[in-house]
Amino acid sequence: xxxxxxxxxxxxxxxxxxxxxxxxxxxxxxxxxxxxxxxxxxxxxxxxxxxxxxxxxxxxxxxxxxxxxxxxxxxxxxxxxxxxxxxxxxxxxxxxxxxxxxxxxxxxxxxxxxxxxxxxxxxxxxxxxxxxxxxxxxxxxxxxxxxxxxxxxxxxxxxxxxxxxxxxxxxxxxxxxxxxxxxxxxxxxxxxxxxxxxxxxxxxxxxxxxxxxxxxxxxxxxxxxxxxxxxxxxxxxxxxxxxxxxxxxxxxxxxxxxxxxxxxxxxx
Numbered sequence: 588x589x590x591x592x593x594x595x596x597x598x599x600x601x602x603x604x605x606x607x608x609x610x611x612x613x614x615x616x617x618x619x620x621x622x623x624x625x626x627x628x629x630x631x632x633x634x635x636x637x638x639x640x641x642x643x644x645x646x647x648x649x650x651x652x653x654x655x656x657x658x659x660x661x662x663x664x665x666x667x668x669x670x671x672x673x674x675x676x677x678x679x680x681x682x683x684x685x686x687x688x689x690x691x692x693x694x695x696x697x698x699x700x701x702x703x704x705x706x707x708x709x710x711x712x713x714x715x716x717x718x719x720x721x722x723x724x725x726x727x728x729x730x731x732x733x734x735x736x737x738x739x740x741x742x743x744x745x746x747x748x749x750x751x752x753x754x755x756x757x758x759x760x761x762x763x764x765x766x767x768x769x770x771x772x773x774x775x776x777x778x779x780x781x782x783x784x785x786x787x788x789x790x791x792x793x794x795x796x797x798x799x800x801x802x803x804x805x806x807x808x809x810x811x812x813x814x815x816x817x818x819x820x821x822x823x824x825x826x827x828x829x830x831x832x833x834x835x836x837x838x839x840x841x842x843x844x845x846x847x848x849x850x851x852x853x854x855x
Contacts, residue, residue: 589825603634652691802844
């Protein structure tokens, strides 16, 4: 059980990169989950000490505010609204900006995690990017006529509700899951649980972490022998199930439950 109030707080950055507040929920040997935030007008770029290029698959899911994310190496720029996400893979430079009057809060899933040397240690092995581009100049004069060809070269994928890969999962109790990304390192999904519903007992070969967006979620761990096996998870709270741990989702309220989850490296 991961309460928002007890998550580890961390501030990183410097004068050149900007400063970012982190609320760290999970950092295991398989998966990393946190929420990061920028004040209105805030941004992160990169510096010699803080290089925003990683050896991992990363999802940034916007909880509140407006995120503008850019790859300063290629020049591509994307606007991402609440309920939408940006996905990118290994070796993608990225900068982010809070382009609104509201505080920006972003849920992040990251795998392989920093404990595997994929974050700061990896970034310091990459040549420092010395020129930042914020626009794909070669697209001017060709948009939208050559849109498909231009977008094929994008390194950051914006995932909107219409882009989710929907699945009905479970043999006895089917629940609706929308997959945002699924790679050899990480699967991230959104699970919708209507009032009165429960899932099958779930277990995965990889570590699973989650974050409740809406409603009150109860989780039952039928094989837990020490401590509580029945948990109540509120919005902003998280939960961690190590690889192979049986767990079952319950909605015992009259309001829908919506949650985000990540599993790394193997989902099934």
